[in-house]
Amino acid sequence: MEFLNVLLPMLFRGLKVTLLVSVTGIFFGFILGSISGYALQGKNRIARVAANVYVWIIRGTPLIVQALYVYYVVPVLLDMNLSSVAAGIIVISLNSGAFISEIVRGALQSVDFGQNEAGMSLGLTDRQIMLHLIMPPAFRIMLPSLFNQFIITVKDTAILSVIVVNEITKEIQNYAALSFKTIEAYTTGAIFYLVIISALIIIQKNIERKLV
Amino acid sequence: MKKEMKNVLSFIMIISIALLSFTACSSANEGTGGEKKPEGTMGVDENIEGALEGVELSVGTSGLFGPFSFYGEDGSTLKGYDLDLLNEMQKLLGFTIAGGRVEAMDYSALTTSVAKGKVDLALAALCATDERKEVMNFSNIYYDSGLIVSINKETGSKDITGIDSLKSGDYTVAVEKGTASHIYAQANIPSGFIEVHDTITTAYESLEQGKVDALIQDQPGVAYYIKTKNGTKLKMVGEEFNQGQSPYAIAVSFDASKKYPGLMDIFNKALKELSENGKMDELKNKWFE
Numbered sequence: 213m214e215f216l217n218v219l220l221p222m223l224f225r226g227l228k229v230t231l232l233v234s235v236t237g238i239f240f241g242f243i244l245g246s247i248s249g250y251a252l253q254g255k256n257r258i259a260r261v262a263a264n265v266y267v268w269i270i271r272g273t274p275l276i277v278q279a280l281y282v283y284y285v286v287p288v289l290l291d292m293n294l295s296s297v298a299a300g301i302i303v304i305s306l307n308s309g310a311f312i313s314e315i316v317r318g319a320l321q322s323v324d325f326g327q328n329e330a331g332m333s334l335g336l337t338d339r340q341i342m343l344h345l346i347m348p349p350a351f352r353i354m355l356p357s358l359f360n361q362f363i364i365t366v367k368d369t370a371i372l373s374v375i376v377v378n379e380i381t382k383e384i385q386n387y388a389a390l391s392f393k394t395i396e397a398y399t400t401g402a403i404f405y406l407v408i409i410s411a412l413i414i415i416q417k418n419i420e421r422k423l424v
Numbered sequence: 425m426k427k428e429m430k431n432v433l434s435f436i437m438i439i440s441i442a443l444l445s446f447t448a449c450s451s452a453n454e455g456t457g458g459e460k461k462p463e464g465t466m467g468v469d470e471n472i473e474g475a476l477e478g479v480e481l482s483v484g485t486s487g488l489f490g491p492f493s494f495y496g497e498d499g500s501t502l503k504g505y506d507l508d509l510l511n512e513m514q515k516l517l518g519f520t521i522a523g524g525r526v527e528a529m530d531y532s533a534l535t536t537s538v539a540k541g542k543v544d545l546a547l548a549a550l551c552a553t554d555e556r557k558e559v560m561n562f563s564n565i566y567y568d569s570g571l572i573v574s575i576n577k578e579t580g581s582k583d584i585t586g587i588d589s590l591k592s593g594d595y596t597v598a599v600e601k602g603t604a605s606h607i608y609a610q611a612n613i614p615s616g617f618i619e620v621h622d623t624i625t626t627a628y629e630s631l632e633q634g635k636v637d638a639l640i641q642d643q644p645g646v647a648y649y650i651k652t653k654n655g656t657k658l659k660m661v662g663e664e665f666n667q668g669q670s671p672y673a674i675a676v677s678f679d680a681s682k683k684y685p686g687l688m689d690i691f692n693k694a695l696k697e698l699s700e701n702g703k704m705d706e707l708k709n710k711w712f713e
Contacts, residue, residue, distance in 0.1 A: 284629060293635070296619075376619045376630075386620050389532040389602040390610055392539040392559050403439065414431065 215396050219387050223404050226383035233297065233377065234366045237304025241365070242358070244309030249316025263313060270310035276371045279303045283375035300372040300379075308365050315361065319354035320346060352423060359416045363409060370405075380404065472693045476519035479684065483510065483521050484543040487528035488600075488624055490648040491711040492549035492567075492672070502526060505711045506547040509566065512703050516694050530623050532602030535560075541679030549642060551604035552673040561681050562673040563691045566704070569671050570664030571605055572643040577657045579634035586662020587640070593617050595637035598627040605640040608666050632657050642670060644712075 248266055251259035270278070283299040294302075323346050331341035370381040384401035388394045485493045485506060492506045510526070513519075527543065535550070537543040539559035551569070552562040575584050583589060590597055593614035599605040601620045609618045619636055621627040628649060631639045639646075643664050650656055674691060681687050698704050 284626075284633070287633065287635075295635075374622060374626075376621060376626075382620070385532070385601065385622075386610075388536070389620075390555070390607060392536055394536055394540070406438065410431070414428065417428070417431075 215391065215393055216400065218391070219397065219400055222383040222387055223380055223401065226378060226380035227404075227408070229297070229377060230366065230369050230379040233300045233304055233369050233372065233379065234362070236301050237369075238308050238362050238365050240301070240305035241308030241312055241361075244305060245312025246316050248309060248313035249320065252313060252317040253320050267310045267313055270307055275303070275307055275368055276374060278307060279371055279375050282306075296372075296375050296377045299375055300369070300377045303372070304365060304368065307368065308361055311361055311364075312358065315354050315357045316350075319350040319357075322353060323349050355423060356416065356420050359412075359419060363412050363416070366409065366412065367405070472690055472697065473516060474518040475690050476517040476684075476687075479519040480522050481519050481544040481680065482523065482542075483526045484534050484537055484546040484548070485526050485528050486531055486534055486548040488530060489549045489642070489645045490652065492644070493528075493547070502528060505567070505707055506549060508707050508710070509698075510547050512698055512707075513691070513694050516697065517690065530602070531600060532622075535602050535675070538675045538677045541677045544677055544680035546675040549645065549672050550675050551642070551670045552675075553604050553607055553669045555607055556675070560678060561676045561688055563676065563688060564695055565671040565673050566695050566699075567644075567672040568667075569642050569644055570667040571608060571640055571670055572646055572660050572664050573662050574631065574639045574641065574646050574658045574660050575637065576631055576634050577659050579657075580659075581637060584638055584661060587612075587665045589662075590617075590638055590640075598630050598636040598639045600624040600627050600641065604642070604666065604670055608669070609640055628653075628658070 248263040251263040252267075254260060273281075279299070282303045283294060283296065286299075287294045327345045327349065328341055331345045336345070369377070369379050372379055373382040373385065376382070380401065384397050388397035391397070485502060487493055487495050487502055489504075491504050493502065493504045495501065496503050507526070510521075514521070522544075529537065531548070534543070534546055534548060535556060538546050539556075549567070549569070550556075550562075552565065556562070571587075573584065573587050573590065575581070581595065584595060589595070591612050593616070596617050596619060597609060597613055598619045598621055599609045601622055603624075606620060619627070619630065621630070624641060624645070627636075627639055627641070630636045639658075643660070646658070646660055650658055650660070674695075676688060676691065695704075
């Protein structure tokens with residue numbers, strides 16, 4: 213198993229990039245998704261339409277096409293330079309943001325109307341009700357789904373290999389291409405992802421237990 | 425605690441199954457056995473016409489390397505120097521192509537397929553590098569070549585004068601996955617500065633857009649791209665290098681060589697004959713005026 217001496221360092225190198233892009237991406241995705249999710253269930257019609265269009269475009273195109281577009285087309289249209297990692301973070305943010313907006317919208321709408329009623333009977337403004345009575349429980353409701361989206365995002369970063377982001381999948385492919393050891397490369401790579409994702413799932417189960 | 429135990433147990437099961445597949449698969453690659461001789465002559469005589477009559481071979485190419493192997497205007501017909509050479513070899517030796525057509529795939533897939541015996545031969549401006557020779561056979565060289573550095577005329581740094589400028593790790597370099605350029609770059613350029621593209625198309629595009637500082641590819645391929653691409657910003661710099669590892673040969677899988685002993689010999693004699701009877705020169709004139 214001495215191929216591991218060459219392959220494992222490559223995979224760990226890729227892991228750093230995978231984590232950088234997924235954590236940063238989901239962070240911005242959460243901000244974007246929260247704004248969008250709020251807009252989706254809010255009263256402002258323009259905001260609602262805008263959010264709907266955003267979600268529609270992201271859901272309607274494959275992630276790999278989004279990645280190629282952001283990396284190769286957007287820089288030309290806007291006459292700017294975009295590195296692979298920057299493009300990758302943007303794509304992940306936009307992509308996870310759309311799915312998070314649905315999570316946020318659902319969570320906000322699922323908070324028991326009793327909260328609104330209590331707030332109104334206390335004479336609180338709409339804004340105060342939202343900020344103090346709706347968002348806190350909504351946040352607790354959306355945490356498991358948010359973490360689930362994070363796990364999905366970590367796997368999605370594999371697609372970014374096509375815009376030459378040197379994450380785990382890219383390292384697997386590079387190794388396979390140079391050594392011809394395809395079975396070793398792809399099996400080790402799959403197990404590598406499995407171990408990481410499994411660790412994340414265990415963390416998720418712990419979070420869920422603490423919330424119940 | 426029970427849920428976590430179940431998780432851990434199934435996790436261990438999956439790992440064990442995966443590890444077992446290692447041992448199963450590595451032994452399956454040995455011994456294709458059976459020395460099957462095709463009908464017709466396989467003897468030592470000099471006349472190789474029809475020597476592979478009745479033999480069926482699967483052939484792969486890339487379609488990614490003009491003028492050796494690329495797609496015509498319609499986007500689906502493969503053409504080029506290598507396709508014509510294959511044709512001439514077929515006319516001379518009499519073998520048939522499995523499935524009636526040459527399979528096209530990117531370089532990494534192509535070399536891996538030959539290495540694993542999934543494809544019997546490959547013609548795609550393939551460089552007979554040492555790394556590849558360990559996993560496949562190569563015929564004699566039929567076309568001379570070397571690698572070359574290209575930069576962007578407009579955004580490229582004036583300091584890049586050749587391959588030596590790139591070895592210090594000051595510039596990002598794009599290469600195509602699985603090619604001799606990739607192998608060379610991996611060994612000579614710091615890994616943080618190499619961009620490995622699945623196909624040469626995105627590598628060229630990255631250089632055109634100035635996303636990378638330089639690109640390494642075989643000289644004939646770049647020359648053809650620059651000649652045919654309207655408004656290209658690419659230009660070649662410096663001398664050709666790596667000529668020892670770069671000239672083109674026909675790749676033949678170990679499996680096919682074992683199945684038809686003497687196959688390499690026959691191919692080499694065919695290449696020699698095509699060279700002697702002027703066919704090679706005809707092809708060179710056709711594709712490289």
